[in-house]
Amino acid sequence: xxxxxxxxxxxxxxxxxxxxxxxxxxxxxxxxxxxxxxxxxxxxxxxxxxxxxxxxxxxxxxxxxxxxxxxxxxxxxxxxxxxxxxxxxxxxxxxxxxxxxxxxxxxxxxxxxxxxxxxxxxxxxxxxxxxxxxxxxxxxxxxxxxxxxxxxxxxxxxxxxxxxxxxxxxxxxxxxxxxxxxxxxxxxxxxxxxxxxxxxxxxxxxxxxxxxxxxxxxxxxxxxxxxxxxxxxxxxxxxxxxxxxxxxxxxxxxxxxxxxxxxxxxxxxxxxxxxxxxxxxxxxxxxxxxxxxxxxxxxxxxxxxxxxxxxxxxxxxxxxxxxxxxxxxxxxxxxxxxxxxxxxxxxxxxxxxxxxxxxxxxxxxxxxxxxxxxxxxxxxxxxxxxxxxxxxxxxxxxxxxxxxxxxxxxxxxxxxxxxxxxxxxxxxxxxxxxxxxxxxxxxxxxxxxxxxxxxxxxxxxxxxxxxxxxxxxxxxxxxxxxxxxxxxxxxxxxxxxxxxxxxxxxxxxxxxxxxxxxxxxxxxxxxxxxxxxxxxxxxxxxxxxxxxxxxxxxxxxxxxxxxxxxxxxxxxxxxxxxxxxxxxxxxxxxxxxxxxxxxxxxxxxxxxxxxxxxxxxxxxxxxxxxxxxxxxxxxxxxxxxxxxxxxxxxxxxxxxxxxxxxxxxxxxxxxxxxxxxxxxxxxxxxxxxxxxxxxxxxxxxxxxxxxxxxxxxxxxxxxxxxxx
Numbered sequence: 001x002x003x004x005x006x007x008x009x010x011x012x013x014x015x016x017x018x019x020x021x022x023x024x025x026x027x028x029x030x031x032x033x034x035x036x037x038x039x040x041x042x043x044x045x046x047x048x049x050x051x052x053x054x055x056x057x058x059x060x061x062x063x064x065x066x067x068x069x070x071x072x073x074x075x076x077x078x079x080x081x082x083x084x085x086x087x088x089x090x091x092x093x094x095x096x097x098x099x100x101x102x103x104x105x106x107x108x109x110x111x112x113x114x115x116x117x118x119x120x121x122x123x124x125x126x127x128x129x130x131x132x133x134x135x136x137x138x139x140x141x142x143x144x145x146x147x148x149x150x151x152x153x154x155x156x157x158x159x160x161x162x163x164x165x166x167x168x169x170x171x172x173x174x175x176x177x178x179x180x181x182x183x184x185x186x187x188x189x190x191x192x193x194x195x196x197x198x199x200x201x202x203x204x205x206x207x208x209x210x211x212x213x214x215x216x217x218x219x220x221x222x223x224x225x226x227x228x229x230x231x232x233x234x235x236x237x238x239x240x241x242x243x244x245x246x247x248x249x250x251x252x253x254x255x256x257x258x259x260x261x262x263x264x265x266x267x268x269x270x271x272x273x274x275x276x277x278x279x280x281x282x283x284x285x286x287x288x289x290x291x292x293x294x295x296x297x298x299x300x301x302x303x304x305x306x307x308x309x310x311x312x313x314x315x316x317x318x319x320x321x322x323x324x325x326x327x328x329x330x331x332x333x334x335x336x337x338x339x340x341x342x343x344x345x346x347x348x349x350x351x352x353x354x355x356x357x358x359x360x361x362x363x364x365x366x367x368x369x370x371x372x373x374x375x376x377x378x379x380x381x382x383x384x385x386x387x388x389x390x391x392x393x394x395x396x397x398x399x400x401x402x403x404x405x406x407x408x409x410x411x412x413x414x415x416x417x418x419x420x421x422x423x424x425x426x427x428x429x430x431x432x433x434x435x436x437x438x439x440x441x442x443x444x445x446x447x448x449x450x451x452x453x454x455x456x457x458x459x460x461x462x463x464x465x466x467x468x469x470x471x472x473x474x475x476x477x478x479x480x481x482x483x484x485x486x487x488x489x490x491x492x493x494x495x496x497x498x499x500x501x502x503x504x505x506x507x508x509x510x511x512x513x514x515x516x517x518x519x520x521x522x523x524x525x526x527x528x529x530x531x532x533x534x535x536x537x538x539x540x541x542x543x544x545x546x547x548x549x550x551x552x553x554x555x556x557x558x559x560x561x562x563x564x565x566x567x568x569x570x571x572x573x574x575x576x577x578x579x580x581x582x583x584x585x586x587x588x589x590x591x592x593x594x595x596x597x598x599x600x601x602x603x604x605x606x607x608x609x610x611x612x613x614x615x616x617x618x619x620x621x622x623x624x625x626x627x628x629x630x631x632x633x634x635x636x637x638x639x640x641x642x643x644x645x646x647x648x649x650x651x652x653x654x655x656x657x658x659x660x661x662x663x664x665x666x667x668x669x670x671x672x673x674x675x676x677x678x679x680x681x682x683x684x685x686x687x688x689x690x691x692x693x694x695x696x697x698x699x700x701x702x703x704x705x706x707x708x709x710x711x712x713x714x715x716x717x718x719x720x721x722x723x724x
Contacts (some may be wrong), residue, residue, distance in 0.1 A: 005465065013529060015046075018046045020435055022451050022453050023435040023453065024038035024450075027437065028097075028099060029424075031100075031419060033420070034056055035053050036439065047091045048067060051065040051106070051108060054450050065115070067093030074110070101144055105119065109138070112137055113131045113132070116162075130149065130165070148162060148203060150197065154174065155180060156169050180196070182196040186627040190628045191627060196211070198275065207248060207250050209248055212247075214245075215245055219671075237626045238625065239624060239635070243270075247260055248260070259304075272286040273285075273323070282299050292627075293314060296312050297312070297336075297353070315339075324366070341361065342549050345359070346381065359396045362385065365388075370393065371417040371420075376421075380442070382394070407444065414427040422441065422442055424439075434453050434461065436451060438450060467532060472489075482552055486571060499579075500534065500536050502581055505537055505594075506589070507545075509594070509596075513546055535722075540567065540571040542566075543556075557632060559642065561645075564597060586609050588601050595618070603654045604651050613717060615662040615710075616675075617674060618670055619674040620648070658690070659687075659689040659690065660714070661689055662714075664694045694709075694710075
């Protein structure tokens with residue numbers, strides 16, 4: 001007799017233990033490959049992370065640090081809260097940790113203090129607190145040889161001698177609008193650069209960014225909470241307004257004056273990436289132009305500050321940033337990631353900027369370099385050579401030649417490879433398989449399971465597994481002939497003759513991909529829940545989304561809200577062609593760019609949808625930040641007409657379907673102003689709408705109770721509009 005599946009509930013989706021099962025995060029191999037460390041949530045609180053290890057020799061998992069015992073009442077500084085929001089780190093407890101190069105120590109911040117875990121210490125004495133209330137610490141690092149620790153405190157860069165415990169401030173002028181060793185807002189939020197300082201390999205010098213925020217306009221931002229509100233006079237670089245002024249200096253660890261590096265005559269640039277060459281004397285600087293059509297690689301001398309141009313990447317649209325620069329030690333050459341072919345691929349380049357050879361090629365994209373084994377002459381990288389919906393690990397010869405795929409199993413392989421390129425961790429999942437973690441050698445052979453995470457009777461998802469539905473994947477054609485990938489959740493057995501309502505879950509913006517062959521893709525349990533409530537759930541990656549090459553992305557140039565809408569319309573037309581879909585009962589929902597897309601779809605194509613839920617939407621691109629907005633829309637002072645056409649406000653009067661608007665009232669990314677302006681416009685146009693705002697909530701609307709409330713509100717809205 002088969003046992004019926006328990007119905008999935010919204011409360012269970014967001015509760016502990018995670019329905020993913022034992023799915024550790026922040027997996028890392030020790031430098032010698034003998035241990036795997038990771039963060040894992042507590043059994044009674046999936047968002048309270050502790051530090052664990054798996055010892056390969058002992059073949060056992062072991063709790064290293066209980067975060068709750070060290071900091072039972074964790075309090076974060078405003079700077080740290082903002083940094084975590086930028087990094088999308090929403091957990092409590094230990095959020096990050098770092099291995100020493102010798103592999104004998106681990107460094108981690110907690111509650112604003114620094115802690116050291118010594119693997120060679122006597123039992124019970126492994127953890128040592130390094131700072132004692134001198135101020136909140138951010139961005140800690142080991143020096144390359146492990147003699148020092150570095151961190152930012154009070155907007156200045158500090159180093160600590162581990163042997164003596166003495167701390168020295170390497171910069172002292174950080175205060176007010178001056179910040180040393182820190183990444184500015186757009187670097188964190190839009191450029192993928194979370195740090196503002198970089199160690200030389202001989203640990204004698206540190207390169208650091210000095211940012212002056214005084215040119216940036218001050219906006220008054222309100223954070224409205226349940227029992228009051230705060231007014232923040234925040235430096236926020238809206239599109240078309242001044243950015244921070246940035247300098248790059250080099251300072252000796254022993255102290256002294258900084259040597260400033262020549263970044264060129266134009267001060268209005270972005271400091272995109274910084275690295276050191278193997279000679280420990282030369283600093284590699286990636287300098288991006290304000291219009292983002294040019295990316296220059298400079299080599300700068302730490303002693304004189306003089307720099308020379310090595311190579312440039314240019315585009316008529318924009319140049320995407322990446323983290324694929326790797327310097328070789330045995331020859332004066334480096335690996336460089338470039339989209340010059342129309343897809344991101346790897347090239348071997350000499351110190352004069354000459355491309356020696358192209359290492360990868362084809363109508364697919366490299367995701368990122370994982371490791372380089374110079375002795376064996378191989379570069380390891382993950383990418384999408386098999387399918388844009390699957391991520392795999394590959395290797396390619398530095399001398400040129402064919403690729404070799406190292407991962408097996410259709411789906412998504414999130415890789416963490418040891419620096420010596422001898423072993424790698426594979427966190428794998430697909431729509432049928434919850435995340436499972438294994439250790440492999442560099443031939444791809446599995447050495448051991450780190451967490452097999454079988455979907456057996458003991459798995460947290462087991463009570464719901466019988467009702468689990470595997471989504472259908474397929475392609476449609478865009479108006480220009482390019483393939484559009486979609487995912488459709490539907491009941492395993494469709495009732496004959498029944499026509500179902502559909503919810504289209506959309507993001508639609510650049511730098512994201514929603515349709516992937518993974519287990520826990522964004523909102524997956526919510527989608528499973530909706531299917532159990534009688535809905536179909538559809539997602540389509542329109543043109544402009546990532547991992548598909550420049551031709552797929554570049555349709556956005558000065559034209560946000562056009563190609564994306566056309567592609568999503570194509571998806572709805574497909575849905576309406578299905579015999580089991582009720583074309584009159586199709587709803588749409590999305591958050592952030594997806595919130596913008598929801599509004600644009602409802603307003604520009606009102607015949608497509610019966611209702612929509614828009615979360616934290618961008619409504620007017622002039623209100624959003626410089627680096628993101630100008631990349632796609634150019635400067636509003638020169639292209640005001642394009643900004644107007646891409647705003648939601650010209651189309652407000654066309655709204656004639658029910659709308660639920662959701663926004664956090666302390667959002668510092670898509671400011672609450674976006675929604676208040678929309679509320680006013682809708683009211684002036686006499687357009688009814690539903691509204692749910694969340695006091696104190698940031699952009700991600702994080703928190704178990706908040707998430708429960710959001711999903712229940714969405715369900716009530718769609719049940720009312722699509723079922724009744």
